[in-house]
Amino acid sequence: VSARSLEGKGPAAALRDTLRRDIANRPPGTPTPGLAIVHAGDDAGAAAYRRQLERQWLSIGGGLRVLNWPGDVPLALAEAALHDLSRDPAVHGVLVQQPLPPHLQAAELWRYLDPAKDAEGMHPVNLGRRWLGAHVPVPCTALAVSHLLVHHGIAIAGQHAVVVGRSSEVGKAIAHELLKADATVTVCHSRTADLAGLCRQADILVSAVGQAGLIGPAMVKPGAVVVDVATVAGPDGQLVGDVDPAVASVAGWLSPVPGGVGPLTVALLMNAVVYAARRGA
């Protein structure tokens, strides 16, 4: 048996086409949606993601500003820049790329960004409002997981979803989206006892850790839906996920890496900025 592919390139391309049409056909006098990307330091993974995002965003006709800082950028300069972007009428969404250098990681930095321009849904105001059920920007990776499932016609309500990984940006955000979609959610992490036993109970297993081969075939219930969120450099430099390819012989569905969650994450970030521009952020 070989799992069906939860591929994300098709739905991502369809969403980009819709956004391209939205931008081209926007009402006269309304601004071009503007994205600002802020990054500091020289993380290779972040740079690759940024290049992909920039290329795709420009290809749909969006406006772009990139603030490219050295890793030792002064905190005051970063704060002032976010303050300016928040007031810039040509900017509707701001992506503050992770990882940030340690001296910028203070939650204080967020005080300078308008929550309405938080393209990723990671502003504490948006996190809090989402927790209370408000309609606010959602972390794009979490949204990508639920879109991928919905696109492929996979029912979420009433299913037991097991999420491996609990970072605020990824694991916890995914767990929250699945809970909102009426799954019963178990969250696992590095201190979980009997990870394999819990994973085997999952109807929907989502792995967001960053350890190639962590999820093996013996950890998957036959026929389960397996979503691999992780992106790790494999032994030959190629991109791989957490899930051992042999899982395809047990699972009913499996998302590829690359080509699964990743492309939809980028497309949904672009969607958030186009939507923010339409809303008048």
Ligand SMILES: NC(=O)c1ccc[n+]([C@@H]2O[C@H](COP(=O)([O-])OP(=O)(O)OC[C@H]3O[C@@H](n4cnc5c(N)ncnc54)[C@H](OP(=O)(O)O)[C@@H]3O)[C@@H](O)[C@H]2O)c1
């Ligand atoms: N496809 C996309 O769009 C996308 C977007 C963002 C990130 N990612 C990828 O997703 C992965 C996770 O990213 P992240 O930012 O959440 O990473 P992170 O902050 O390092 O979090 C990793 C999580 O995995 C848990 N963990 C570590 N070892 C474990 C083990 N042996 N068993 C069970 N859980 C374990 C950690 O548990 P503790 O909390 O106990 O330490 C932590 O909660 C990375 O590969 C990243 O590149 C993909």
